[in-house]
Amino acid sequence: xxxxxxxxxxxxxxxxxxxxxxxxxxxxxxxxxxxxxxxxxxxxxxxxxxxxxxxxxxxxxxxxxxxxxxxxxxxxxxxxxxxxxxxxxxxxxxxxxxxxxxxxxxxxxxxxxxxxxxxxxxxxxxxxxxxxxxxxxxxxxxxxxxxxxxxxxxxxxxxxxxxxxxxxxxxxxxxxxxxxxxxxxxxxxxxxxxxxxxxxxxxxxxxxxxxxxxxxxxxxxxxxxxxxxxxxxxxxxxxxxxxxxxxxxxxxxxxxxxxxxxxxxxxxxxxxxxxxxxxxxxxxxxxxxxxxxxxxxxxxxxxxxxxxxxxxxxxxxxxxxxxxxxxxxxxxxxxxxxxxxxxxxxxxxxxxxxxxxxxxxxxxxxxxxxxxxxxxxxxxxxxxxxxxxxxxxxxxxxxxxxxxxxxxxxxxxxxxxxxxxxxxxxxxxxxxxxxxxxxxxxxxxxxxxxxxxxxxxxxxxxxxxxxxxxxxxxxxxxxxxxxxxxxxxxxxxxxxxxxxxxxxxxxxxxxxxxxxx
Amino acid sequence: xxxxxxxxxxxxxxxxxxxxxxxxxxxxxxxxxxxxxxxxxxxxxxxxxxxxxxxxxxxxxxxxxxxxxxxxxxxxxxxxxxxxxxxxxxxxxxxxxxxxxxxxxxxxxxxxxxxxxxxxxxxxxxxxxxxxxxxxxxxxxxxxxxxxxxxxxxxxxxxxxxxxxxxxxxxxxxxxxxxxxxxxxxxxxxxxxxxxxxxxxxxxxxxxxxxxxxxxxxxxxxxxxxxxxxxxxxxxxxxxxxxxxxxxxxxxxxxxxxxxxxxxxxxxxxxxxxxxxxxxxxxxxxxxxxxxxxxxxxxxxxxxxxxxxxxxxxxxxxxxxxxxxxxxxxx
Ligand SMILES: [Fe+2]
Ligand SMILES: [Fe+2]
Numbered sequence: 001x002x003x004x005x006x007x008x009x010x011x012x013x014x015x016x017x018x019x020x021x022x023x024x025x026x027x028x029x030x031x032x033x034x035x036x037x038x039x040x041x042x043x044x045x046x047x048x049x050x051x052x053x054x055x056x057x058x059x060x061x062x063x064x065x066x067x068x069x070x071x072x073x074x075x076x077x078x079x080x081x082x083x084x085x086x087x088x089x090x091x092x093x094x095x096x097x098x099x100x101x102x103x104x105x106x107x108x109x110x111x112x113x114x115x116x117x118x119x120x121x122x123x124x125x126x127x128x129x130x131x132x133x134x135x136x137x138x139x140x141x142x143x144x145x146x147x148x149x150x151x152x153x154x155x156x157x158x159x160x161x162x163x164x165x166x167x168x169x170x171x172x173x174x175x176x177x178x179x180x181x182x183x184x185x186x187x188x189x190x191x192x193x194x195x196x197x198x199x200x201x202x203x204x205x206x207x208x209x210x211x212x213x214x215x216x217x218x219x220x221x222x223x224x225x226x227x228x229x230x231x232x233x234x235x236x237x238x239x240x241x242x243x244x245x246x247x248x249x250x251x252x253x254x255x256x257x258x259x260x261x262x263x264x265x266x267x268x269x270x271x272x273x274x275x276x277x278x279x280x281x282x283x284x285x286x287x288x289x290x291x292x293x294x295x296x297x298x299x300x301x302x303x304x305x306x307x308x309x310x311x312x313x314x315x316x317x318x319x320x321x322x323x324x325x326x327x328x329x330x331x332x333x334x335x336x337x338x339x340x341x342x343x344x345x346x347x348x349x350x351x352x353x354x355x356x357x358x359x360x361x362x363x364x365x366x367x368x369x370x371x372x373x374x375x376x377x378x379x380x381x382x383x384x385x386x387x388x389x390x391x392x393x394x395x396x397x398x399x400x401x402x403x404x405x406x407x408x409x410x411x412x413x414x415x416x417x418x419x420x421x422x423x424x425x426x427x428x429x430x431x432x433x434x435x436x437x438x439x440x441x442x443x444x445x446x447x448x449x450x451x452x453x454x455x456x457x458x459x460x461x462x463x464x465x466x467x468x469x470x471x472x473x474x475x476x477x478x479x480x481x482x483x484x485x486x487x488x489x490x491x492x493x494x495x496x497x498x499x500x501x502x503x504x505x506x507x508x509x510x511x512x513x514x515x516x517x
Numbered sequence: 518x519x520x521x522x523x524x525x526x527x528x529x530x531x532x533x534x535x536x537x538x539x540x541x542x543x544x545x546x547x548x549x550x551x552x553x554x555x556x557x558x559x560x561x562x563x564x565x566x567x568x569x570x571x572x573x574x575x576x577x578x579x580x581x582x583x584x585x586x587x588x589x590x591x592x593x594x595x596x597x598x599x600x601x602x603x604x605x606x607x608x609x610x611x612x613x614x615x616x617x618x619x620x621x622x623x624x625x626x627x628x629x630x631x632x633x634x635x636x637x638x639x640x641x642x643x644x645x646x647x648x649x650x651x652x653x654x655x656x657x658x659x660x661x662x663x664x665x666x667x668x669x670x671x672x673x674x675x676x677x678x679x680x681x682x683x684x685x686x687x688x689x690x691x692x693x694x695x696x697x698x699x700x701x702x703x704x705x706x707x708x709x710x711x712x713x714x715x716x717x718x719x720x721x722x723x724x725x726x727x728x729x730x731x732x733x734x735x736x737x738x739x740x741x742x743x744x745x746x747x748x749x750x751x752x753x754x755x756x757x758x759x760x761x762x763x764x765x766x767x768x769x770x771x772x773x774x775x776x777x778x779x780x781x782x783x784x785x786x787x788x789x790x791x792x793x794x795x796x797x798x799x800x801x802x803x804x805x806x807x808x809x810x811x812x813x814x815x816x817x818x819x820x821x822x823x824x825x826x827x828x829x830x831x832x833x834x835x836x837x838x839x840x841x842x843x844x845x846x847x848x
Binding site for chain 2: 023041088108122156159183509
């Protein structure tokens with residue numbers, strides 16, 4: 001019988017399902033536990049992976065088509081920006097230091113996200129989340145590379161970017177973002193998803209990328225602005241994935257709630273501590289400011305995040321407790337961080353400076369509770385000293401927090417005149433912390449955090465000198481040796497912006513342009 | 518004030534990043550592949566051991582028995598960084614889309630001889646599970662392998678294979694309907710013809726050495742499957758029986774294999790040339806997995822070739838051996 005039977009029509013959702021999870025099967029030649037060995041040790045209980053709701057439905061053909069279109073446009077702009085000396089369009093050369101911070105501190109994390117999502121995209125026994133994670137893994141290598149390609153032209157003309165990968169694994173303040181991501185990747189796949197997929201991509205991403213991208217736009221950096229905008233539609237997918245992960249885990253078993261809550265608490269704090277670098281970038285490093293760190297925190301975390309946590313209340317999730325501490329720190333964070341970098345400006349791969357008078361007025365207006373009282377006098381003193389030829393560089397090494405690895409620069413919640421110290425005795429050693437939250441994170445997993453590669457400890461142990469260095473030699477200069485180990489060029493990458501090669505070149509090149517134009 | 522910045526001629530301070538310059542023999546202009554690949558992966562000062570694999574660092578060359586003095590000796594001859602990759606695949610998907618439209622628009626699927634359509638469905642649709650297995654395996658190599666030069670192409674390969682699984686699904690839906698997918702899955706799970714291959718794929722899922730996994734999946738299984746199924750059966754035998762429309766629908770796979778095998782060859786060649794130990798190990802792995810794969814593919818080949826399957830497969834294996842000999846691995 002040759003009768004044409006009408007084909008069954010598949011809805012969009014079903015169609016996507018046959019294109020993804022329909023490809024999977026129940027193995028019988030190997031045990032599931034052996035194929036997915038990392039799926040259960042964190043204690044998360046999943047009963048039915050089929051309950052996973054695909055956060056977006058993008059088959060590979062559509063993905064390729066769409067992404068190639070974006071790449072075509074992005075690289076056309078990057079090329080034009082480089083050919084036209086677009087870097088001379090930025091507000092002033094101080095701006096370029098935010099780019100340095102981004103390439104050395106953030107772009108390597110994009111790469112780590114790529115590898116981390118490949119791991120998660122292999123580890124989950126559910127096919128739906130695996131596909132979504134792998135697509136993010138692919139996006140993340142895009143982000144790492146488009147950033148490197150876009151910023152490559154800055155490297156050709158300015159200092160501090162020339163060995164960003166080498167620096168990321170070594171330089172003291174870069175261990176803050178590095179250890180953050182190492183922490184996430186070395187956690188189990190579920191915690192990784194809560195750490196990066198949810199806490200970072202969903203809750204905190206607006207506090208990282210929006211400041212950099214809008215800062216770039218405000219300061220005439222078209223290249224950075226363009227890769228930022230080009231990543232936006234990827235980010236939208238990543239955010240829906242982060243949210244779906246949380247909901248899925250929580251809906252699967254009530255026992256998952258306390259585990260997930262602890263992870264959210266931990267990763268909100270870990271992420272926030274990394275954002276210290278963003279806070280000082282926003283308030284001090286952008287010549288033309290967009291909004292203050294405090295305003296950004298209020299809009300993106302307190303308002304938007306508040307609404308999110310209200311929404312998650314039906315699962316029993318509550319606002320992370322650290323939000324109270326963060327609220328107490330928001331008048332101080334950026335000022336304390338910039339003060340520290342100003343101090344250690346000889347050991348940083350970007351330039352530091354004292355803000356101009358109008359910039360201080362802006363800070364005073366944005367921080368009426370704190371700036372004039374605590375921070376302006378100090379900055380003015382430093383400026384006076386610098387004018388007299390006493391630009392101050394601190395050559396001692398600070399104590400670092402065992403968890404977040406930031407120098408102990410933060411003050412007691414509610415008392416900006418007293419440094420906050422916490423400590424724990426563990427197996428005969430004393431460990432130091434910047435806050436109750438970092439201390440609690442350590443106490444929950446001491447066996448993990450005792451492993452921290454703390455840059456200052458490592459310097460004292462002699463691990464941060466170039467090979468063949470003899471620290472007992474006559475006239476040994478430890479700072480010089482450490483900078484060599486960092487591949488940080490003294491006098492070019494570091495020290496004050498005033499008098500720097502960047503400053504001179506930018507003025508020279510811009511001057512030529514103005515005269516010719 | 519408008520400033521014409523193009524008129525300024527500036528002598529740059531440097532041409533590329535130092536870590537790139539160290540690898541290309543000095544400070545000179547570098548390609549996007551080079552800047553987007555070299556040393557991207559961390560190699561030093563990891564903070565914590567993975568809780569899921571405390572025996573190793575996050576990235577750790579000792580996950581593999583293959584030893585390289587420098588894992589950036591591997592080069593992708595396609596020079597794929599994300600942008601170049603996405604553009605290449607977008608072009609191929611455009612062709613594929615055109616071919617699907619052509620076959621669908623002219624009703625060519627309905628004109629296929631019934632026996633031939635039946636053979637195609639029986640042969641091709643279960644292969645979507647094989648492609649899915651490759652997606653998982655290449656995700657694993659990307660995650661646990663060492664060095665961006667080696668791992669980067671694997672995420673592209675993983676997603677390509679997902680794409681191939683999706684094209685195969687579309688072929689199933691075009692020549693049949695949803696039931697065809699269920700039937701193919703049932704065959705994959707229980708039909709004797711597919712069990713050797715399914716066992717092969719499931720056994721590959723538990724391999725811990727990312728380079729051995731690379732061998733089992735990208736070198737051996739794909740190295741036999743694609744020449745057998747797409748180049749020989751579809752483009753040759755079935756096209757001659759009136760199945761050119763099918764060859765149009767699998768054009769993506771044929772082109773894809775032609776392209777990716779160059780990268781696979783380059784990878785094997787580099788690893789084998791590194792040391793006698795590597796070479797011996799590769800010979801052992803490739804021979805062992807090749808024999809298993811050939812055995813598993815024979816009943817699959819019979820679906821389309823019946824008694825001719827043995828001879829065709831023997832020919833495919835011979836060509837495979839010759840190909841690997843060129844890459845420096847004598848089998
Ligand atoms: Fe990203
Ligand atoms: Fe801390």
